[in-house]
Amino acid sequence: MKGKTAEQILDVAQDLVRRLGYSAFSYADISDQIGIRKASIHYHFPAKDELVKALVQRYRVLFQQQRQQIEQATSDPEQQLLRFAQLYQVGLQNNQLCLCNMLTADFAVLPDAIRQELKAFFAENETWLAKVLSKWILSGTAYSQVPVEVLAAQLLATLQGAQLLARASDASEERFSQIMTSFLGQLKREP
Amino acid sequence: MKGKTAEQILDVAQDLVRRLGYSAFSYADISDQIGIRKASIHYHFPAKDELVKALVQRYRVLFQQQRQQIEQATSDPEQQLLRFAQLYQVGLQNNQLCLCNMLTADFAVLPDAIRQELKAFFAENETWLAKVLSKWILSGTAYSQVPVEVLAAQLLATLQGAQLLARASDASEERFSQIMTSFLGQLKREP
DNA sequence: GTCTATACGAGGATAGAC
DNA sequence: GTCTATCCTCGTATAGAC
Numbered sequence: 261m262k263g264k265t266a267e268q269i270l271d272v273a274q275d276l277v278r279r280l281g282y283s284a285f286s287y288a289d290i291s292d293q294i295g296i297r298k299a300s301i302h303y304h305f306p307a308k309d310e311l312v313k314a315l316v317q318r319y320r321v322l323f324q325q326q327r328q329q330i331e332q333a334t335s336d337p338e339q340q341l342l343r344f345a346q347l348y349q350v351g352l353q354n355n356q357l358c359l360c361n362m363l364t365a366d367f368a369v370l371p372d373a374i375r376q377e378l379k380a381f382f383a384e385n386e387t388w389l390a391k392v393l394s395k396w397i398l399s400g401t402a403y404s405q406v407p408v409e410v411l412a413a414q415l416l417a418t419l420q421g422a423q424l425l426a427r428a429s430d431a432s433e434e435r436f437s438q439i440m441t442s443f444l445g446q447l448k449r450e451p
Numbered sequence: 452m453k454g455k456t457a458e459q460i461l462d463v464a465q466d467l468v469r470r471l472g473y474s475a476f477s478y479a480d481i482s483d484q485i486g487i488r489k490a491s492i493h494y495h496f497p498a499k500d501e502l503v504k505a506l507v508q509r510y511r512v513l514f515q516q517q518r519q520q521i522e523q524a525t526s527d528p529e530q531q532l533l534r535f536a537q538l539y540q541v542g543l544q545n546n547q548l549c550l551c552n553m554l555t556a557d558f559a560v561l562p563d564a565i566r567q568e569l570k571a572f573f574a575e576n577e578t579w580l581a582k583v584l585s586k587w588i589l590s591g592t593a594y595s596q597v598p599v600e601v602l603a604a605q606l607l608a609t610l611q612g613a614q615l616l617a618r619a620s621d622a623s624e625e626r627f628s629q630i631m632t633s634f635l636g637q638l639k640r641e642p
Numbered sequence: 643g644t645c646t647a648t649a650c651g652a653g654g655a656t657a658g659a660c
Numbered sequence: 661g662t663c664t665a666t667c668c669t670c671g672t673a674t675a676g677a678c
Contacts, residue, residue: 265643279559283474286671300644302673355559364615365556368470368546378619406633413616413626414633418605421612424555425604428569435604442597442605446637456661477653491662493655 266304268294274315278356282312282366309371312363316377319359320384323347327388337396338444341415344389345440348419352432361420386412396447403449411447418443457495459485465506469547473503473557500562503554507568510550511575514538518579528587529635532606535580536631539610543623552611577603587638594640602638609634 262270272293276285287298287308305311330343348358360381367375389412396402404411422439426432453461463484467476478489478499496502521534539549551572558566580603587593595602613630617623 263643281472281474281557281560283472284557284560287673288671296643297645298672299646299674303643306673308672357556361615362556364619365548365553366472366475367618369472369475375619382616382619405636410629410633414609414613414630417612417616417630418609419612420615421608421610422605424552424611424615425573425608427558428555428566428573438601439605439608442601445596454661478655479653487661488663489654490656490664494661497655499654 263304265296265300269296269301269304269311270315270318273311274319274359275354275356277312277315278351278359278362279354281362283369309374312370313374313377315359316363316374316381320377320381323381323385327385337392337399338401338448340392341389341396341444342440344392345419345437348423349433349436349440352423352426352436355427357423357427358420361423364420382416386416389415393447401449402447404447415443454495456487456491460487460492460495460502461506461509464502465510465550466545466547468503468506469542469550469553470545472553474560500565503561504565504568506550507554507565507572511568511572514572514576518576528583528590529592529639531583532580532587532635533631535583536610536628539614540624540627540631543614543617543627546618548614548618549611552614555611573607577607580606584638592640593638595638606634 269290272290273285276289287301290296290301291298301311305314326347327344330340333343334340351357360378363370363374363378367378370378386409390408393402393404393411393415394408397404397408406414418439422436425439426436429435460481463481464476467480478492481487481492482489492502496505517538518535521531524534525531542548551569554561554565554569558569561569577600581599584593584595584602584606585599588595588599597605609630613627616630617627620626
């Protein structure tokens with residue numbers, strides 16, 4: 261059970277990392293935003309590495325919950341994929357990348373513990389996407405020549421890449437959704 | 452006509468940015484690798500921003516040349532796309548992302564001049580990809596429901612995303628090529 | 643838990659000698 | 661063009677009082 265301040269620190273830090281990246285954000289930034297001294301942050305998270313590691317762990321849980329919520333909200337595979345894609349799309353409004361998307365760019369400067377967390381994050385999402393894609397194909401309204409595992413990897417890559425590309429665009433959200441629509445359209449087959 | 456030292460600085464800096472990102476690399480890193488003092492680097496590139504801007508400008512020219520070389524090497528659109536994808540794949544061996552892929556993650560901390568360069572880079576590549584995809588479809592061996600412009604954006608997003616995902620994988624190159632094969636396979640149609 | 647104070651190094655950048 | 665010397669700021673982190 262984390263304390264309230266610790267959660268607040270994580271909230272602010274998450275936004276900073278998602279916008280600026282691992283190397284570009286600092287304890288001073290967090291300090292400014294929540295009105296607490298730098299030293300106090302070190303009390304909750306002694307080192308930057310540990311803070312970011314906690315960030316990714318929390319993010320993994322969050323995504324697990326969101327995948328569950330999607331399954332409860334609709335049982336239609338295509339709708340489930342669309343909603344999952346929207347998780348990536350909403351961040352664009354605040355110039356945020358997926359936390360793990362950003363940290364993968366910073367991969368070379370991260371300690372191994374965080375790298376393992378990132379790998380786990382992607383593996384979890386790929387497994388889920390493969391499951392949903394499989395359901396979709398079995399329903400007969402979608403078709404693919406390649407195994408669902410590869411298709412899931414391709415979808416995840418498309419989401420990550422579209423999010424990045426959208427960042428360097430004036431109409432980022434339109435750009436993102438256009439790419440996603442294109443991807444899903446390729447899988448659809450006439451019933 | 453740039454001097455020899457300036458080129459050398461750019462070479463080393465490019466590797467550093469592609470591996471570590473904009474915020475994580477320093478003049479000291481360059482200094483270490485080419486045996487020149489930090490101050491001497493400032494003679495060639497007074498500010499970090501200018502160095503990176505020169506980096507992207509050179510990279511744009513490089514890609515323009517490589518697209519031309521691809522067109523000269525083969526006239527088969529599918530082969531051209533494969534070769535273009537390989538430009539992204541080779542970097543993985545040295546833990547390098549596409550320079551502009553990495554800098555797009557750092558977008559929020561970059562000055563506007565560099566942001567414009569990045570936009571231009573992506574626009575150029577998309578235009579070219581749309582041209583090649585169009586040729587492929589017109590040849591009758593590929594098919595797509597969506598406009599080639601959107602398909603080009605999707606392909607570029609897939610390349611960028613696959614490169615990132617591969618980074619967080621133990622078998623990065625296999626992972627990358629699997630995703631690309633999957634993408635191209637979806638477009639192929641029996642003649 | 644949060645504060646002040648501080649240590650220590652790294653990073654970007656400039657001045658001026660050679 | 662490259663060097664030494666130096667400046668100043670920022671970033672991470674710790675010690676110890678409250």
